[in-house]
Amino acid sequence: MTRPRPYDVLLYGATGFVGAQTVAYFAEHAGGLRWALGGRDAARLEAVRAQAGPGAAQAGIVVADAQDARALRTLARKTRVVLSTAGPFALHGSTLVAACVEQRTHYVDITGETPWVRGLIDRHHTEAAAGGTRIIPGCGFDSVPSDLGAWLVAQALWQAHGEPCTSVKAVFSLRGGLNGGTFASMMQVLDSGQQDLVADPFLLNPPGTAPDDVQPHADPHAPHRDADFDAWLGPFFMGPINTRVVRRSVALMAAPSPFAADFHYQEYLRFGRGPVAALAAAGFSIGAVAGQQAMGFGVVRRLAQAVAPAPGQGPSQATMDGGSFRCELLGRSAGGHEQRGCIAGQGDPGNRATTRFVCEAALALALQADALPGGSGRGGVLTPASGLGEVLARRLQAAGMTVAPLPAGRNN
Numbered sequence: 001m002t003r004p005r006p007y008d009v010l011l012y013g014a015t016g017f018v019g020a021q022t023v024a025y026f027a028e029h030a031g032g033l034r035w036a037l038g039g040r041d042a043a044r045l046e047a048v049r050a051q052a053g054p055g056a057a058q059a060g061i062v063v064a065d066a067q068d069a070r071a072l073r074t075l076a077r078k079t080r081v082v083l084s085t086a087g088p089f090a091l092h093g094s095t096l097v098a099a100c101v102e103q104r105t106h107y108v109d110i111t112g113e114t115p116w117v118r119g120l121i122d123r124h125h126t127e128a129a130a131g132g133t134r135i136i137p138g139c140g141f142d143s144v145p146s147d148l149g150a151w152l153v154a155q156a157l158w159q160a161h162g163e164p165c166t167s168v169k170a171v172f173s174l175r176g177g178l179n180g181g182t183f184a185s186m187m188q189v190l191d192s193g194q195q196d197l198v199a200d201p202f203l204l205n206p207p208g209t210a211p212d213d214v215q216p217h218a219d220p221h222a223p224h225r226d227a228d229f230d231a232w233l234g235p236f237f238m239g240p241i242n243t244r245v246v247r248r249s250v251a252l253m254a255a256p257s258p259f260a261a262d263f264h265y266q267e268y269l270r271f272g273r274g275p276v277a278a279l280a281a282a283g284f285s286i287g288a289v290a291g292q293q294a295m296g297f298g299v300v301r302r303l304a305q306a307v308a309p310a311p312g313q314g315p316s317q318a319t320m321d322g323g324s325f326r327c328e329l330l331g332r333s334a335g336g337h338e339q340r341g342c343i344a345g346q347g348d349p350g351n352r353a354t355t356r357f358v359c360e361a362a363l364a365l366a367l368q369a370d371a372l373p374g375g376s377g378r379g380g381v382l383t384p385a386s387g388l389g390e391v392l393a394r395r396l397q398a399a400g401m402t403v404a405p406l407p408a409g410r411n412n
């Protein structure tokens with residue numbers, strides 16, 4: 001990045017439901033940074049900028065359609081960091097990432113489309129690594145709490161006992177709504193016929209880093225009473241996304257790694273303690289499997305599409321403000337030591353928390369590149385933990401989230 005670029009951060013997909021929230025976040029938190037809104041429609045971008053108030057008045061506007069390679073190349077040359085919320089990413093993200101890698105522009109997004117991320121790794125990891133360009137998908141609710149949380153717990157065990165972490169279990173509680181864009185992305189994955197890829201527990205790992213026997217890492221499907229969390233737990237619907245990201249982080253971790261070679265990670269949804277919770281966990285587990293199978297039929301997908309919110313729509317302000325999430329973690333070390341952790345925050349996970357996660361990720365890249373894992377020269381198709389690590393954890397805590405345990409030795 002030798003030539004000066006007019007912008008530090010460009011918010012691509014700024015007209016979308018989450019995109020407009022990233023604009024509002026930057027209007028409030030971007031301080032002296034030079035930033036811009038990006039998308040395919042100038043008039044709609046101007047309307048979103050005006051809606052965000054005086055804090056956005058100086059923000060630029062860059063117009064580029066997601067399929068226009070030349071316009072996206074020009075866009076990527078104008079900024080040091082791209083933050084994209086233009087999904088489904090398999091439809092609107094590939095040309096943009098290619099432009100960012102070519103122009104050495106750091107990139108973060110909020111995708112949960114793991115087959116698409118696998119394609120990015122195959123096409124771009126080597127070139128991005130050579131160019132020192134950080135391409136970091138999955139910086140929304142999927143998969144920041146899982147990925148940062150597992151790493152923080154493992155790191156704490158390593159610091160306290162000098163022992164690698166052999167397992168982390170994460171348990172989620174959440175309250176929130178569904179975005180039309182999220183539903184469209186789920187449909188995109190189903191329609192693409194890539195369910196076999198989605199089911200691979202090590203889909204995102206670098207070549208040669210998956211164990212011979214992947215069965216012990218398979219996604220859970222049944223409920224169980226968990227003594228560690230004193231609650232009934234069921235499968236977490238985002239586990240098939242988050243666990244792949246965590247496993248990639250573990251594989252990318254530079255030596256000495258806080259993770260053991262046979263590290264296990266799994267995550268669950270919390271239902272509570274009593275018999276009602278047991279029934280709910282069982283019902284939810286059966287429903288999840290049945291629902292997944294039913295969605296294999298086109299007629300069921302069309303029915304679901306008819307009742308789900310359309311792209312551009314999402315939960316009400318009251319639902320978003322009243323939402324919350326809590327990700328509790330328990331790690332164990334090779335010598336049997338235990339470490340608990342927690343990442344939690346107020347607001348709908350898919351909107352308020354996702355906006356905070358991805359905006360703070362972009363701000364970390366723009367403002368603290370030298371402090372990031374591996375130093376300013378590191379690049380590749382990375383994960384929140386391997387690409388942003390402690391810097392993101394501290395930024396999220398400063399932004400009001402619960403993030404624990406933070407590494408000792410600095411002012412928290």
Ligand SMILES: NC(=O)c1ccc[n+]([C@@H]2O[C@H](COP(=O)([O-])OP(=O)(O)OC[C@H]3O[C@@H](n4cnc5c(N)ncnc54)[C@H](OP(=O)(O)O)[C@@H]3O)[C@@H](O)[C@H]2O)c1
Nearest residue numbers: 013015016017018066086087140141179181182185311312
């Ligand atoms: N990780 C998480 O927890 C999380 C949470 C929420 C959402 N998401 C993901 O984020 C994505 C966006 O969600 P959303 O609810 O904000 O969706 P949305 O409201 O439908 O927004 C989609 C955005 O993509 C843009 N877009 C579509 N086609 C384009 C094209 N050809 N060129 C340029 N831009 C184009 C849209 O622009 P126009 O306005 O011009 O149509 C809009 O800005 C989805 O993939 C969703 O799954 C992830």
